[in-house]
Amino acid sequence: MALLYLRAVWPWLRKDTAVQHKEADTLAFSRSVSHPARTIEPVRKSAPVTSADCVITCYQGSCMTAFQASLELDLQEPSTASPVANAAAVDGHSQLVAAEPKGVVYTQPWVVDLILDLSGYRAEDDLAARYAVEPSAGAGAFLVPMVRRLMTSVASRRRSVADARESIRAYELDADVAVQATRLVVQELREHGLSETEARDLAQTWIGVGNYLLTSPQDRRADLVVGNPPYIRYDDLPLDALEAYRRLYPTMVGRCDIYVAFIEAGLRQLSEGGTLAFICADRWMRSAYGAELRRMISAAFGVETVIEMHDAPAFDDEVAAYPAVIVIRRARQAQAVVASAGPGAGPVAGTSLADAVTGLAHGRLTEVPGFTATTVDHWFHGTRPWPALEPHQLHLLKLLEERFAPLEDENTGTKIGIGVATGADRVFITTDPELVEPDRLLPLAMTADTRQGTLQWSGHYLVDPWAKRGSLVDLDEYPRLRTYLDTHGEKLQGRHIARQRPRDWYRTIDPVHHQLTSEPKLYFPDMKLTSNPVLDRGETYPHHNLYYLTSKAWDLEVLGGLLLSRVAQLFIEAYCVRMRGGTLRFQAQYLRRIRVPDPDSLPEPVCDQLRQAFRARDRDAATTAAITAYGIADHANVLAC
Numbered sequence: 079m080a081l082l083y084l085r086a087v088w089p090w091l092r093k094d095t096a097v098q099h100k101e102a103d104t105l106a107f108s109r110s111v112s113h114p115a116r117t118i119e120p121v122r123k124s125a126p127v128t129s130a131d132c133v134i135t136c137y138q139g140s141c142m143t144a145f146q147a148s149l150e151l152d153l154q155e156p157s158t159a160s161p162v163a164n165a166a167a168v169d170g171h172s173q174l175v176a177a178e179p180k181g182v183v184y185t186q187p188w189v190v191d192l193i194l195d196l197s198g199y200r201a202e203d204d205l206a207a208r209y210a211v212e213p214s215a216g217a218g219a220f221l222v223p224m225v226r227r228l229m230t231s232v233a234s235r236r237r238s239v240a241d242a243r244e245s246i247r248a249y250e251l252d253a254d255v256a257v258q259a260t261r262l263v264v265q266e267l268r269e270h271g272l273s274e275t276e277a278r279d280l281a282q283t284w285i286g287v288g289n290y291l292l293t294s295p296q297d298r299r300a301d302l303v304v305g306n307p308p309y310i311r312y313d314d315l316p317l318d319a320l321e322a323y324r325r326l327y328p329t330m331v332g333r334c335d336i337y338v339a340f341i342e343a344g345l346r347q348l349s350e351g352g353t354l355a356f357i358c359a360d361r362w363m364r365s366a367y368g369a370e371l372r373r374m375i376s377a378a379f380g381v382e383t384v385i386e387m388h389d390a391p392a393f394d395d396e397v398a399a400y401p402a403v404i405v406i407r408r409a410r411q412a413q414a415v416v417a418s419a420g421p422g423a424g425p426v427a428g429t430s431l432a433d434a435v436t437g438l439a440h441g442r443l444t445e446v447p448g449f450t451a452t453t454v455d456h457w458f459h460g461t462r463p464w465p466a467l468e469p470h471q472l473h474l475l476k477l478l479e480e481r482f483a484p485l486e487d488e489n490t491g492t493k494i495g496i497g498v499a500t501g502a503d504r505v506f507i508t509t510d511p512e513l514v515e516p517d518r519l520l521p522l523a524m525t526a527d528t529r530q531g532t533l534q535w536s537g538h539y540l541v542d543p544w545a546k547r548g549s550l551v552d553l554d555e556y557p558r559l560r561t562y563l564d565t566h567g568e569k570l571q572g573r574h575i576a577r578q579r580p581r582d583w584y585r586t587i588d589p590v591h592h593q594l595t596s597e598p599k600l601y602f603p604d605m606k607l608t609s610n611p612v613l614d615r616g617e618t619y620p621h622h623n624l625y626y627l628t629s630k631a632w633d634l635e636v637l638g639g640l641l642l643s644r645v646a647q648l649f650i651e652a653y654c655v656r657m658r659g660g661t662l663r664f665q666a667q668y669l670r671r672i673r674v675p676d677p678d679s680l681p682e683p684v685c686d687q688l689r690q691a692f693r694a695r696d697r698d699a700a701t702t703a704a705i706t707a708y709g710i711a712d713h714a715n716v717l718a719c
């Protein structure tokens with residue numbers, strides 16, 4: 079994967095305000111535009127923007143609702159925007175706007191065509207009858223092709239150009255960049271036969287200097303919101319801007335990027351059946367900060383297409399934000415297309431790339447250079463992460479998730495946990511069996527002990543301050559333990575946990591559950607390239623870099639075979655973020671995502687194959703047996719067995 083970097087220069091708009099206002103005068107949206115058939119009412123200048131009383135622009139009899147139907151989305155209603163935000167919303171030029179970085183990355187024409195085609199914005203249709211919004215127009219990478227399609231549509235339907243006057247709206251925060259976009263749109267319109275004056279007038283009606291996030295709540299519902307929103311990390315945003323956005327866009331939680339707010343704003347603006355089509359970073363699909371956005375989408379929208387583009391040449395510059403194309407409709411979820419674009423992706427001769435990729439997903443085409451694609455029948459519910467997998471792997475993953483139960487399951491008494499954290503390993507871990515009273519030493523399994531695939535205890539012990547009943551031992555009963563702990567008293571008492579509970583100064587961070595030592599269990603070392611479960615027959619207690627699994631119903635060697643297989647690996651790869659060098663994290667939250675068959679449903683010969691494969695550490699044999707156990711022989715090629 080190419081090493082990507084984000085363009086380092088953030089063009090700041092701290093310029094002479096007089097110049098800005100002059101440019102804005104020529105570019106800001108016409109506030110009152112007459113048209114033979116329609117009238118856009120002027121915006122009420124100083125109206126406070128609230129969710130209930132947001133400025134409403136009526137158009138063709140269809141008015142926007144309060145802040146684009148926040149209640150329909152099953153979200154908290156956005157709170158009243160701050161006065162700062164209001165000022166910006168009205169004239170687009172408050173300090174808040176002026177102080178913001180712009181997150182500039184420009185999109186390649188073939189990607190723009192792909193996205194416009196996927197969204198259905200095609201010249202064959204009556205585009206003048208639609209309302210299309212470009213929320214962050216830049217120099218017009220999307221806008222100019224949109225204008226081209228619109229003008230072709232107008233001409234082929236013998237419509238008047240005036241019919242298209244209110245069919246497009248483009249926002250751009252940076253006045254200089256908006257001037258460039260205007261120039262290019264004028265040029266495009268001239269090619270469609272408009273005079274300089276007509277072209278300039280139309281372009282200025284369409285393009286405005288303004289902050290989409292603050293202004294769009296006042297805009298009318300759109301059939302299409304399309305583009306490439308800015309990428310700006312939350313900690314690069316001025317605090318007042320961040321606060322204003324968070325108030326308006328409740329999905330903008332945690333350490334999120336501004337593009338999350340653009341997705342929410344775009345979705346809110348959609349009319350029934352309307353489409354949002356963006357290329358933007360895909361981190362939100364799996365990260366904690368994207369959870370609320372995922373919930374909003376699954377509550378009220380349907381995901382139509384996701385094309386991962388990490389390695390595809392999608393932008394003018396190389397960028398660090400791994401991008402994806404998303405097409406989301408305000409409609410019920412139906413079958414979705416999932417595709418992946420590699421370095422060889424680009425336009426295809428003689429046909430629409432969007433049609434080709436969709437054809438590939440549905441099996442009508444066998445090859446589209448640079449792409450893999452498939453369909454999935456259901457999308458992911460609620461805040462659940464959207465997995466990062468090759469399309470065919472995703473197809474298999476969905477199938478497994480539909481058919482099988484989670485690994486951690488009350489019905490099978492299967493639990494996953496993590497070993498003990500001490501807060502002072504140098505004090506609590508020893509190899510000296512004489513250090514303290516013998517019953518205060520627990521054999522401790524360390525990550526290194528699992529390296530060979532079988533547990534090879536390295537002779538480490540945990541100095542165990544816990545009584546069997548779950549409270550700390552009375553040190554008066556253990557004079558050697560007391561002497562040892564007193565020697566390290568200062569260090570132990572300096573720990574956060576000891577400062578919180580001074581009487582328990584000699585505790586480990588986690589309590590020890592003594593029965594776990596004698597229970598058979600599987601260990602999973604955290605950072606690994608492949609799944610590597612290791613059996614402990616009930617001899618050790620796990621250290622905190624080891625995750626463990628215990629089960630009442632499973633034969634752990636049979637389960638170990640399943641978890642050694644590439645089927646288990648598929649789940650981990652889908653949900654965990656890979657580290658540098660391809661290392662995977664085998665943490666509890668990812669292990670819990672693995673689905674497994676009912677242990678009672680497995681025929682004995684299959685159990686035996688899994689057991690033997692586990693004992694022999696034979697991943698291929700484990701995968702072959704797992705394919706039989708899951709009944710997924712048709713998908714064996716996906717697992718590259």
Ligand SMILES: C[S@@+](CC[C@H](N)C(=O)[O-])C[C@H]1O[C@@H](n2cnc3c(N)ncnc32)[C@H](O)[C@@H]1O
Pocket residue numbers: 179180181182183184185213214215216217218219220249250251252255288289290291305306307308309
């Ligand atoms: C990633 S660039 C995309 C430009 C263009 N759509 C493209 O694909 O090439 C994002 C653009 O959004 C503009 N921008 C940043 N914040 C904005 C905001 N709050 N409202 C409108 N535009 C904004 C930036 O100035 C920049 O031109």
